[in-house]
Amino acid sequence: MTNVRSPVAGLRNVSREDMLVHGHGACPGCGYAATARNIAKILGPETVVYVPASCLTVFSATYPTSAWKIPFLYTAFENTGAVITGLKAAYRRRGIDANVVGMAGDGGSFDIGLQALSGAAERNEDVIYVCLDNEAYMNTGIQRSSATPFGAWTTTTPAGLEIQGNRRFKKDLAAIVAQHDVPYVATLSVAHFTDFVKKVEKAKSMSGFRFLHCLTPCVPGWRIEPAHGVSIDRLAVETGMWTLYEVEHGVPRVTYRPRKMLPVTEYLGLQGRFKHISEEDVRTLQSWLCGKWKVHYDEEVEGPPCIIVRKDEGMGHDGDPLHGL
Numbered sequence: 001m002t003n004v005r006s007p008v009a010g011l012r013n014v015s016r017e018d019m020l021v022h023g024h025g026a027c028p029g030c031g032y033a034a035t036a037r038n039i040a041k042i043l044g045p046e047t048v049v050y051v052p053a054s055c056l057t058v059f060s061a062t063y064p065t066s067a068w069k070i071p072f073l074y075t076a077f078e079n080t081g082a083v084i085t086g087l088k089a090a091y092r093r094r095g096i097d098a099n100v101v102g103m104a105g106d107g108g109s110f111d112i113g114l115q116a117l118s119g120a121a122e123r124n125e126d127v128i129y130v131c132l133d134n135e136a137y138m139n140t141g142i143q144r145s146s147a148t149p150f151g152a153w154t155t156t157t158p159a160g161l162e163i164q165g166n167r168r169f170k171k172d173l174a175a176i177v178a179q180h181d182v183p184y185v186a187t188l189s190v191a192h193f194t195d196f197v198k199k200v201e202k203a204k205s206m207s208g209f210r211f212l213h214c215l216t217p218c219v220p221g222w223r224i225e226p227a228h229g230v231s232i233d234r235l236a237v238e239t240g241m242w243t244l245y246e247v248e249h250g251v252p253r254v255t256y257r258p259r260k261m262l263p264v265t266e267y268l269g270l271q272g273r274f275k276h277i278s279e280e281d282v283r284t285l286q287s288w289l290c291g292k293w294k295v296h297y298d299e300e301v302e303g304p305p306c307i308i309v310r311k312d313e314g315m316g317h318d319g320d321p322l323h324g325l
């Protein structure tokens, strides 16, 4: 293998050659497949990919078939950070400079894999860690994770008389990883493709631990139309449910700023997982988002949709300037 740390090439120079090819078994409209395919394409043939138990293993590499044109490894659920550390060491020992990338789900990153992720980040291992965040444990039947947003239905946070969907707010994993003082952390969305390409290329051009956090719509888990994934990802950014930013050598930078905040109902309305949501829960979520917006964009939204939120509801973002950037 040759030197894999190519300079940032830009959108026009993205290769046409896919590393994750057709014939895999993802649901039509799967955000995971689009994200993994594009990241692998940008990283190119000098790449080795590790995937723990997740939808990506199930649909792309169930023995004896594989949709990967690059070396692919799979072991257990909780150890992405540890396995990519070992892979990189093995390649280094053989004198090979490969892009070693781990692609893990939110369950495998936010929850069970957090310890291995934190260890690899703290050691500043020379690897790229991609979190494919579909906001629940999807391949095992849509169970809640700590990435699941407030109010969302999952099979372990049902909408009934006792509770109406998930009662907790989404954990801010990118901020946690950034606190490890790693060279590069970025949030990505398939709806902002130029931004997406620039961030993957930047990660590719750097050394040390690089973390890419991608919001990936899931058709059965979010109860959405297959054709709506990209629109929903775009609405996530416009409503403040997702913020596009990067932290390069400790310096945070917002990479896309919506002109004005859209009400969260625009995002919720396209997804069956929020069908049951009460007006009170919408207000609670909106209040949290208005606080988060202020932290990320350093701007208070004075009018709608924040005006409808009572300031004393007490469920806002915690105001910690490190929370989210």
Ligand SMILES: Cc1ncc(C[n+]2csc(CCOP(=O)(O)OP(=O)(O)O)c2C)c(N)n1
Residues within 6 Å of the ligand: 053, 054, 055, 056, 076, 077, 078, 104, 105, 106, 107, 108, 109, 134, 136, 137, 138, 139, 140, 145
């Ligand atoms: C130690 C361990 N516990 C549980 C499982 C079962 N399991 C496999 S994948 C998975 C869920 C993965 O969720 P996530 O990481 O979000 O990926 P997704 O399925 O959403 O792609 C679970 C619970 C396992 N393989 N190993």
Ligand code: SF4
Residues within 6 Å of the ligand: 025, 026, 027, 029, 030, 031, 032, 033, 055, 059, 134, 138, 139, 217, 218, 219, 220, 221
């Ligand atoms: S369940 Fe969701 S993440 Fe898994 S293959 Fe289907 S759309 Fe993709």
Ligand SMILES: [Mg+2]
Residues within 6 Å of the ligand: 105, 106, 107, 132, 133, 134, 135, 136, 137, 138
């Ligand atoms: Mg998941």
